[in-house]
Amino acid sequence: MSILKRMGRVISSNVSSLLDKVENPAKLADLALADMDKALRQGKRSLTEVRGDAKLHENKAKLLRQEADGWYQKATVALKSGQETLARDALAKRHRLLTEAVAEDEAIKEAKEEEQELIRQLARLQIERDTFAARKGTLVTQAELSRSSGKGLAGKLGATGKGPTPLERYEEIEKKVDAIEAEREIDEMLGVGKDAELEGRFRQMEAGPGVDDELAALKARLAGDPKGGKPPS
Numbered sequence: 001m002s003i004l005k006r007m008g009r010v011i012s013s014n015v016s017s018l019l020d021k022v023e024n025p026a027k028l029a030d031l032a033l034a035d036m037d038k039a040l041r042q043g044k045r046s047l048t049e050v051r052g053d054a055k056l057h058e059n060k061a062k063l064l065r066q067e068a069d070g071w072y073q074k075a076t077v078a079l080k081s082g083q084e085t086l087a088r089d090a091l092a093k094r095h096r097l098l099t100e101a102v103a104e105d106e107a108i109k110e111a112k113e114e115e116q117e118l119i120r121q122l123a124r125l126q127i128e129r130d131t132f133a134a135r136k137g138t139l140v141t142q143a144e145l146s147r148s149s150g151k152g153l154a155g156k157l158g159a160t161g162k163g164p165t166p167l168e169r170y171e172e173i174e175k176k177v178d179a180i181e182a183e184r185e186i187d188e189m190l191g192v193g194k195d196a197e198l199e200g201r202f203r204q205m206e207a208g209p210g211v212d213d214e215l216a217a218l219k220a221r222l223a224g225d226p227k228g229g230k231p232p233s
Contacts, residue, residue: 025143054111061104
């Protein structure tokens with residue numbers, strides 16, 4: 001993800017100021033655009049990997065809970081047969097599996113958060129890339145004019161040494177407008193309220209009762225329901 005942040009800063013802050021200092025500004029602009037395209041491809045590959053990791057953790061959590069349910073049923077059978085020690089061991093195994101499932105839930109949450117951050121950074125970089133591509137020709141032309149004149153472009157546009165030039169003021173306003181539009185576009189891509197929804201879906205499971213408490217509960221359940229019923233969630 002850091003490469004996406006660096007690329008955005010490099011393009012938006014440094015490239016345009018370097019164009020009038022290099023021998024071939026058009027080549028520098030092309031290289032900068034190619035670097036951004038490369039960073040976008042790398043970011044999309046990372047996004048695919050993160051989504052794959054989240055899916056693996058989801059599948060593992062599901063299997064762990066299914067196995068935990070199986071051990072609850074074994075505890076039920078053991079208790080019905082009068083083997084309380086065996087039932088206790090089965091419930092202890094169930095608790096260990098549920099603890100592992102909770103750890104997988106946390107890994108899912110972290111992967112989802114990383115996914116959202118990658119999406120946000122990719123959106124920002126895509127906007128930077130498209131903006132730079134649209135302005136590349138103008139920036140290169142300005143840089144070439146500056147080099148051919150033998151003095152900075154700012155001198156032609158009202159620089160007095162006592163403040164920003166009209167061009168600098170215009171570019172500052174343009175940056176602010178671009179930033180506002182970028183934030184709005186990113187919000188639209190992600191959707192309002194998704195972070196809250198994500199938190200709600202991946203809240204960590206609160207600690208359940210201990211093995212002794214669950215054994216007592218299972219005894220009570222068997223006393224009222226000889227079949228044992230379903231394990232508690």
